[in-house]
Amino acid sequence: MSGLQNPIFHDESKARKWLEAQIWPDGPVCPHCGSYEPTALKGKAHRPGLYQCNEKECRQQFTVTVGTLFERSKIPLGKWLMATYLLSASKKGMSTRQLSRMLGVSVKSSWFMMHRIREAMREGKAGPLGGQNKVVEADETYIGGKAKNRAFGPPPKNEAVVALVERDGSVRSFHVESVNAKTLRPILVAQIDRASFLMTDESAVYTKTGREFKGHGTVNHSIKKYVRGNFYHSNTVENYFSILKRGINGNYQWVSAKHLKRYLGEFDFRYNTRDVTDFERTAIAAKGIQGKRLTYRRPDIGANV
Numbered sequence: 001m002s003g004l005q006n007p008i009f010h011d012e013s014k015a016r017k018w019l020e021a022q023i024w025p026d027g028p029v030c031p032h033c034g035s036y037e038p039t040a041l042k043g044k045a046h047r048p049g050l051y052q053c054n055e056k057e058c059r060q061q062f063t064v065t066v067g068t069l070f071e072r073s074k075i076p077l078g079k080w081l082m083a084t085y086l087l088s089a090s091k092k093g094m095s096t097r098q099l100s101r102m103l104g105v106s107v108k109s110s111w112f113m114m115h116r117i118r119e120a121m122r123e124g125k126a127g128p129l130g131g132q133n134k135v136v137e138a139d140e141t142y143i144g145g146k147a148k149n150r151a152f153g154p155p156p157k158n159e160a161v162v163a164l165v166e167r168d169g170s171v172r173s174f175h176v177e178s179v180n181a182k183t184l185r186p187i188l189v190a191q192i193d194r195a196s197f198l199m200t201d202e203s204a205v206y207t208k209t210g211r212e213f214k215g216h217g218t219v220n221h222s223i224k225k226y227v228r229g230n231f232y233h234s235n236t237v238e239n240y241f242s243i244l245k246r247g248i249n250g251n252y253q254w255v256s257a258k259h260l261k262r263y264l265g266e267f268d269f270r271y272n273t274r275d276v277t278d279f280e281r282t283a284i285a286a287k288g289i290q291g292k293r294l295t296y297r298r299p300d301i302g303a304n305v
């Protein structure tokens with residue numbers, strides 16, 4: 001990945017300036033009170049990038065990472081940006097160990113950086129998928145269950161994932177307890193515009209809810225899609241699942257049910273930004289660090305990270 005040569009990954013001052021430009025396109029804004037035009041505190045007495053909110057406002061000090069997912073981290077900003085880039089640019093994701101090696105940070109640090117970056121990639125509220133003359137494919141798959149490198153104990157349970165993909169549009173995927181009409185309906189009706197044409201397999205779990213949409217087509221997997229021409233297929237969602245499964249099975253040996261949602265968010269994010277460059281995708285993820293906080297208790301290392 002030649003993009004790794006970018007100075008923002010190696011020079012703290014450039015990293016900070018780049019992040020400031022992403023977070024504050026119109027100049028620095030106080031994260032405490034929202035006012036503009038703070039004073040930049042310069043000189044050796046202050047850490048670089050420190051601002052003070054102005055006299056008439058709250059007067060508190062801040063840097064660009066205050067109130068973001070990168071706040072209070074001892075890891076240099078350049079490494080945060082490099083990690084964001086690596087996760088944005090790797091189509092199938094990246095393992096915690098690989099990221100740890102590439103950044104030169106501990107596996108523990110790599111783990112919590114990745115979770116923060118996934119949170120940054122999480123989309124805010126968006127309108128429903130589909131609409132008039134749009135097709136939304138819905139399908140389910142199962143993740144996990146046959147983890148390699150697991151010599152002892154029973155294999156982890158398979159986790160059900162439902163994905164909705166608008167053709168030529170975005171994907172949204174969800175971890176569900178089990179796949180049935182009762183668990184799927186609330187997701188389908190909340191996430192898909194009723195004016196859409198819904199495309200699913202012939203499973204009975206979609207039959208009743210399918211009637212709530214403008215149209216509902218079904219694909220018979222056993223006959224194969226070509227039989228019914230170009231319209232009645234679920235190739236879009238199947239392609240999405242294929243990337244997701246290769247990524248999760250290849251990189252993430254222990255995706256626990258608790259964190260699956262975050263991994264899905266990561267894969268959804270990359271899919272939904274597939275038309276931009278890796279670097280542009282990194283910038284979108286970097287903007288997503290604002291106004292979010294995460295604290296995790298990771299039981300196996302007994303630490304709050």
Ligand SMILES: [Zn+2]
Pocket residue numbers: 030031032033034035053054057058059060
């Ligand atoms: Zn302020």
